[in-house]
Amino acid sequence: MKRFIEEFKAFVLRGNVMDMAVGVIIGGAFTGIVTSLTDNFIQPVLSLVGGARYSWGDVNVFISNFASTVVNFLIMAFILFCMLKATNKLISLGKKPEAPKAPTTKVCPYCLSEIPIGATKCAHCASELPSEEPAQTANA
Ligand SMILES: [Zn+2]
Structure with missing residues (x-):
């Protein structure tokens, strides 16, 4: 079981898994923005052309719907950014820093x-x- 967890950790920390997850999540969230833009802006405008009547209350609902979608997207992007930063830190913690080479x-x-x-x-x-090594000089 411990080995299983180790393998899972290596899998998650490989980096490209996180990149892929971010891509999928951002993609989904962006789809939400596009859908919201269609539902709350393009569709009402087309309906107006088609003869529909909207009150200012409807317009406010459209605007606030779209704004909340954008805010959702921004919050999600921010959380993802924090998660990525934390993961990158974990990855860099896992790598041992290289010992400085002795001067040659x-x-x-x-x-x-x-x-x-x-x-x-x-x-x-x-x-x-x-001479910086007096021991060798004494032997010679
Ligand atoms: Zn010289």
């Missing part, structure tokens, strides 16, 4: 060129470099 080069104090860290003589300006 140093900068020559005379010509400021990058040279191997163990060098005792600069390859660019041929300066003798002060």
Whole structure:
């Protein structure tokens, strides 16, 4: 059962699953906006052309219906955005930060060129470099 949950977590956190879910939900919500626009604007206008009569009360209902659909869409988009941010954070928490690599080069104090860290003589300006590893000098 624990393995099952781990697999499910990996599936959800893969990222493109969330993208797909967002696409489906936003698509559905957008369909709602289009439908609302048709029902509350285009259809009444066409009915007016066809001879229908609307009171100002009807117009107010149309406007408030459409406005509430838009507000619904915005709220949903905002919640989805927060969920995506949280998921992305979870994904980045799951990845271990890469350990900084040990330096393999140093900068020559005379010509400021990058040279191997163990060098005792600069390859660019041929300066003798002060040894940073006294243990090796003592052995030599
Ligand atoms: Zn140098």
